[in-house]
Amino acid sequence: MILDRLNFIENKYEELSVKISDPSIMANQKEWQKLCKEHAELETVVNEYKQYKSVIEEIESSKELLSEENDPDMKEMIQEEIKELTAKEQELENNLQILLLPKDPNDDKNVFVEIRGGAGGEEAALFASNLFRMYTRYAENQRWKVELMSSNETDIGGLKEVVFMIKGVGAYSKLKYESGVHRVQRVPDTESSGRIHTSTATVAVLPEVEDVDIDINEKDLRIDVYRSSGHGGQSVNTTDSAVRITHLPTGLVVSCQDEKSQLKNKEKAMKVLMARLYEMAEQERMAGIAEDRKSQVGTGDRSERIRTYNYPQGRVTDHRIGLTLYKLESFLNGDLDEMLNALITYDQSEKMKAMGNSSEF
Known part of the structure; x- marks a missing residue:
């Protein structure tokens, strides 16, 4: 009761x-x-x-x-x-x-956000860049701090991948619903016939993990250092400051070259690695709790298509809750609150249904 x-x-x-x-x-x-x-x-x-x-x-x-x-x-x-x-x-x-709903222990944590261009080649990389800007703008609106961990740019300003950290109270509670495949429908600048193309980018949102949350054996790591480079392979550093860490048991690879200091790059790479290992452990745990998983907004699976950004119609649609907003421009400029609040409300509603009679007065 x-x-x-x-x-x-x-x-x-x-x-x-x-x-x-x-x-x-x-x-x-x-x-x-x-x-x-x-x-x-x-x-x-x-x-x-x-x-x-x-x-x-x-x-x-x-x-x-x-x-x-x-x-x-x-x-x-x-x-x-x-x-x-x-x-x-x-x-x-x-x-x-x-x-009284069970509190997610990660809700108050900082997050790592990973964005990777998917299907669509150069257009997908440009879309990944748009998403990076969108989340950066949203973080600024929330007065959160953004820290770039690593990025891989294309020659025309797209991003093959980017990993960054957002520091702020409640960052994970707001952004955890963003994991999945984001799809864009628009006419690329390089398309002379005006034909609409569909491209995708994947987003993963991982809570920052404290050392006590996960234990990594140093013997399980292979650490390589190399010179960081910009687009086209141009050397931007004359010392071996970039760091690549391979977790041998899982095959996970994390690279970081944003800092000039090898030590700082190693620290950043280790933080990202811990977050990814924690995510893997959580996915394994949640796989055995089917009913709980059904009650949540999506699965957090990177392969699940969660949202479409349609430029010709100026709309953004979240497929999990069926919400369409006709304000694509402001959305891409970081005006995410209406969508994120709707996702939170839906998630709470589903969890209350799952609790059944125990939630009655």
Whole structure:
């Protein structure tokens, strides 16, 4: 019963409120900070629950008044008040159900985003470049920091692949739905007949992994260093600063050449490798939880076509939730909130359905 859970959370919150005010606990800064974090995580739920209980009390009080009232005008006024309070009750119930959904432990983490040109040759690489710009603009709008890890450009400004990191609170919670195949339909600049071409790019969004999340044996790594280069093979560095790390058991290869320092490139490459290994482990784990997987927006599979960007019609369509927005230009300029919020709402709704009766008050 959801009310039992809410009462437990409220009691826990009150206990923590006492503890974090205790001078003996405050003396142990590490323990105190841990309790403060737990207290803060419960605060939103508790405040919403207190408001819910207050509304319930108001409804009961209004119903009592209604049963005792004889004046028709007053009765009508009280009935209208009960109607408004009941609507508020439903809204708060919905909010509480969402707040009680299992939290993704990665939601607050920074992310690595990998974009690779797919089918379509040079046009696919140009589309990958458009997507890189789109996510960069979105990150700037959110006041998040973007850090380039590695990139492989074409001669005319496209990107065969690019890996970058987005640092910001909640980055993964917003961007985790972006993994998959993105498709573009447009007339390429090189197309003289004006024929529409279809190209694709794959996007993978990986949460940043702490060292404690995954263990890598140094003996399983082959590390190669080489000189970084720009398009056309031109040397942009006279020292062997670029780093390529191969994880021998899985065959995963990560390269990084963005920094002038070999050490910094190695650190960046290791971060990306850990994120990819973590993703592999998560996919294996989720493969065994079929029902949970069905309740989520897509599978996060890089081979799943998730969205189409149609230039002639100025629209962007997300195939998982059937949402079409006719604002392609602003979308490609980083105006992603409407789409991302719709994906989050849909995901929450599906998870609430999967919870069934356990989510009823």
